[in-house]
Amino acid sequence: MVFEQDFKVKRFPPTHRTIIKLMSAIANPANQATNCPLCQKKGDGDLRVLHRISESVAHVFHPDCAAPWIRQFYSCPTCQSPLAERELVRFVRLRQNDAWIRGLEVIKAADENNSESLDILLSIGEISEASVLNALMIAAANGHMHIFNRFASQHTLSDTDRTNAFRLAGEGGHLLIMKHLLALGPVAANATDTAFQTSVEAGRDEIVEFLLSQKLVSGKALAQALEFAVTKDAPIVYLLLKFPVSKDCLPNLMRIAIEKSREHLVPLLLKNEISDEDRSAALWLATLTGLRNVVSMLLENGPILPEILTKSIQIAEKKNLKQIASMLQSHR
Numbered sequence: 004m005v006f007e008q009d010f011k012v013k014r015f016p017p018t019h020r021t022i023i024k025l026m027s028a029i030a031n032p033a034n035q036a037t038n039c040p041l042c043q044k045k046g047d048g049d050l051r052v053l054h055r056i057s058e059s060v061a062h063v064f065h066p067d068c069a070a071p072w073i074r075q076f077y078s079c080p081t082c083q084s085p086l087a088e089r090e091l092v093r094f095v096r097l098r099q100n101d102a103w104i105r106g107l108e109v110i111k112a113a114d115e116n117n118s119e120s121l122d123i124l125l126s127i128g129e130i131s132e133a134s135v136l137n138a139l140m141i142a143a144a145n146g147h148m149h150i151f152n153r154f155a156s157q158h159t160l161s162d163t164d165r166t167n168a169f170r171l172a173g174e175g176g177h178l179l180i181m182k183h184l185l186a187l188g189p190v191a192a193n194a195t196d197t198a199f200q201t202s203v204e205a206g207r208d209e210i211v212e213f214l215l216s217q218k219l220v221s222g223k224a225l226a227q228a229l230e231f232a233v234t235k236d237a238p239i240v241y242l243l244l245k246f247p248v249s250k251d252c253l254p255n256l257m258r259i260a261i262e263k264s265r266e267h268l269v270p271l272l273l274k275n276e277i278s279d280e281d282r283s284a285a286l287w288l289a290t291l292t293g294l295r296n297v298v299s300m301l302l303e304n305g306p307i308l309p310e311i312l313t314k315s316i317q318i319a320e321k322k323n324l325k326q327i328a329s330m331l332q333s334h335r
Contacts, residue, residue, distance in 0.1 A: 106134025173198025
């Protein structure tokens with residue numbers, strides 16, 4: 004694979020001195036009786052030896068003549084043959100002994116999920132801890148499991164780093180990486196809640212179910228997710244309602260379901276324990292909105308406070324809701 008042209012021109016061009024050094028290191032120098040196509044001069048002693056620009060291109064040049072062209076175009080000045088991946092790595096990425104540039108390129112390789120380039124870069128020399136950590140975070144965010152595992156096995160993550168990586172993996176919806184991070188150690192509750200909320204909004208059932216089954220979601224985060232799902236009537240609401248709903252948030256969810264005419268959600272909500280007061284309040288609201296089926300479900304679910312039942316009857320009669328009024332009367 005050849006790098007994109009904008010990368011060739013803009014990303015960390017090698018210095019003039021580096022190109023000369025790398026060309027001079029290529030084995031089997033050319034016949035020095037040949038002229039350099041750029042200056043039309045032959046090799047002249049140790050300082051002006053002709054060299055190929057790479058092992059895959061036959062044309063030869065004085066390194067200092069070819070360097071300006073290579074810095075800009077990364078190809079042969081004579082035939083314009085682009086350098087191969089490994090040769091580009093030698094010219095662009097090495098900068099012999101420049102760990103900072105190499106670290107940036109490791110990060111780029113992680114972002115592109117380019118294992119081949121990563122292998123080459125890591126074989127050249129040491130990479131700073133900061134670069135390794137940044138590459139790991141990028142791999143977590145992008146779901147590049149192979150590269151993530153490679154760095155995670157070589158780098159001990161602090162609690163903070165593990166939490167940040169988990170948050171990035173959660174935002175990207177990468178469950179395998181999330182599980183791997185949890186296996187390495189605990190992550191902060193706010194990271195699991197953020198991943199849960201993001202997954203609910205994106206409809207990622209598998210992640211939502213995993214986090215709930217592992218009891219990694221706070222009550223507050225679950226309440227917010229349920230409110231979102233009931234309000235939007237999102238498909239994931241059915242998964243969320245498989246898990247117990249707290250008594251504190253149940254009345255609000257019932258109110259939303261009735262106000263939004265989500266009659267199909269009421270039976271699911273009523274599977275949870277609901278107080279007589281909250282059931283009665285829901286009945287009054289269902290009567291007010293004329294939801295006959297919901298009124299019927301609430302009456303069958305349990306007792307209704309007498310004063311609320313009376314007010315509901317009055318509302319039904321005033322609004323000429325005869326069927327609802329009849330049902331309410333029968334429960335007096």
